[in-house]
Amino acid sequence: MATLDPQRDNFYGLLANAAVAVEHGRVVWVGALADLPSRYAGLARHGYDDCLLTPALIDCHTHVVFGGNRAQEFEQRLQGATYEEIAHAGGGIVSTVTATRVADEDALLAAALPRVDALIAEGVSLIEVKSGYGLDRETELKMLRVARRIGKGRPVRVVTSFLGAHAVPEGMSADAYIDDICIPTLRAAHAEWLVDAVDGFCEGIAFQPAQIARVFDVARELGLPVKLHAEQLSNLGGAKMAASYGALSVDHVEYLDETGVAALAKAGTAAVILPAAFYTLRETQKPPVDLLRKHDVPMAVATDCNPGSAPLASILLAMNMACTLFRMTPAEALAGVTRNAARALGVADTGVIAVGMRADFAVWNVRHPAELSYRIGFNSLEKRIFGGLL
Ligand code: DI6
Ligand code: FE
Numbered sequence: 526m527a528t529l530d531p532q533r534d535n536f537y538g539l540l541a542n543a544a545v546a547v548e549h550g551r552v553v554w555v556g557a558l559a560d561l562p563s564r565y566a567g568l569a570r571h572g573y574d575d576c577l578l579t580p581a582l583i584d585c586h587t588h589v590v591f592g593g594n595r596a597q598e599f600e601q602r603l604q605g606a607t608y609e610e611i612a613h614a615g616g617g618i619v620s621t622v623t624a625t626r627v628a629d630e631d632a633l634l635a636a637a638l639p640r641v642d643a644l645i646a647e648g649v650s651l652i653e654v655k656s657g658y659g660l661d662r663e664t665e666l667k668m669l670r671v672a673r674r675i676g677k678g679r680p681v682r683v684v685t686s687f688l689g690a691h692a693v694p695e696g697m698s699a700d701a702y703i704d705d706i707c708i709p710t711l712r713a714a715h716a717e718w719l720v721d722a723v724d725g726f727c728e729g730i731a732f733q734p735a736q737i738a739r740v741f742d743v744a745r746e747l748g749l750p751v752k753l754h755a756e757q758l759s760n761l762g763g764a765k766m767a768a769s770y771g772a773l774s775v776d777h778v779e780y781l782d783e784t785g786v787a788a789l790a791k792a793g794t795a796a797v798i799l800p801a802a803f804y805t806l807r808e809t810q811k812p813p814v815d816l817l818r819k820h821d822v823p824m825a826v827a828t829d830c831n832p833g834s835a836p837l838a839s840i841l842l843a844m845n846m847a848c849t850l851f852r853m854t855p856a857e858a859l860a861g862v863t864r865n866a867a868r869a870l871g872v873a874d875t876g877v878i879a880v881g882m883r884a885d886f887a888v889w890n891v892r893h894p895a896e897l898s899y900r901i902g903f904n905s906l907e908k909r910i911f912g913g914l915l
Contacts, residue, residue: 582647590636593621619694633667640838672685680914687722755776773794801828824853
């Protein structure tokens with residue numbers, strides 16, 4: 526068993542010949558099978574010989590709800606156009622906005638579910654889902670309702686992030702969009718209980734830190750935690766600004782410098798590493814993994830599943846890419862999709878196998894946890910256990 530419990534060790538938290546006792550969907554005991562207290566002897570037993578048990582996996586950064594796809598933009602990039610050039614020419618995020626506006630709730634749900642099912646098939650039990658392809662009130666709310674419906678229609682928990690500050694809609698200034706559309710939409714979505722956290726895209730092709738800060742002020746007023754897409758393509762100081770709001774996470778962070786890393790460490794903000802976007806956009810600037818280690822910033826790993834920069838619906842491949850592209854260790858990658866992903870979402874009842882936690886587990890047909898990051902395009906999942914249900 527890889528408990529990922531930092532009380533055991535700061536590595537995999539390994540236990541050999543281990544057992545976990547579950548009552549009412551919660552862990553009540555963990556240890557060596559030989560030490561299982563007799564009071565649990567009457568519980569139904571499920572044995573997995575020669576397997577590895579881990580916490581169920583968590584995808585803490587996704588945009589799985591969207592209309593259409595961007596295969597043509599992929600072709601344009603292969604012919605030399607950059608992500609930023611396509612965005613400036615009215616493609617990119619804004620083209621997905623058009624497709625998302627015309628799709629109804631059922632169509633968006635039907636398009637999202639296969640992506641979610643692919644994640645569940647790899648042992649995922651908790652996903653974060655962002656809005657951000659509406660950029661108007663109606664469509665942002667529609668996306669968030671679809672995100673909530675995913676959690677009702679599938680055995681997976683969903684936390685939502687309002688990403689109204691994702692791109693500037695055509696024919697509008699960034700400032701007017703933030704004040705006249707984004708912030709009133711956040712208030713409306715919050716009033717419908719559709720928002721668990723508030724996100725933004727801080728980048729030259731999107732919004733400046735001061736503009737995002739106006740959205741974060743409203744999040745603070747509403748009692749909502751914040752997170753930020755920051756330092757992906759350039760360094761605008763977004764991470765530092767987000768840390769000043771006590772952000773749960775800052776995500777991408779390829780261009781993050783040591784002052785920014787220190788600000789994260791001080792605020793207790795996690796860094797979410799998203800190697801699929803780096804890979805897809807053929808970026809060369811890698812996130813400062815050594816500095817994040819040096820300052821003890823928790824690193825999470827996620828798919829960033831989206832139609833533009835990361836058409837990826839495999840958390841296992843994200844783990845492999847984090848290791849091969851960024852030299853994270855397999856232990857860091859596994860912590861990144863369990864313990865640290867839970868932390869990046871502010872969800873306290875999952876991500877480690879320990880007493881009091883939800884019984885969300887993954888059983889793998891492997892002998893060592895490094896195998897999960899090592900294989901490419903191969904799913905070793907034997908069984909997923911969701912809230913104690915087999
Ligand atoms: N960064 C990302 O990686 C996604 N959004 C963001 O702010 C990409 C979104 C897209 O290209 O559709
Ligand atoms: Fe993203």
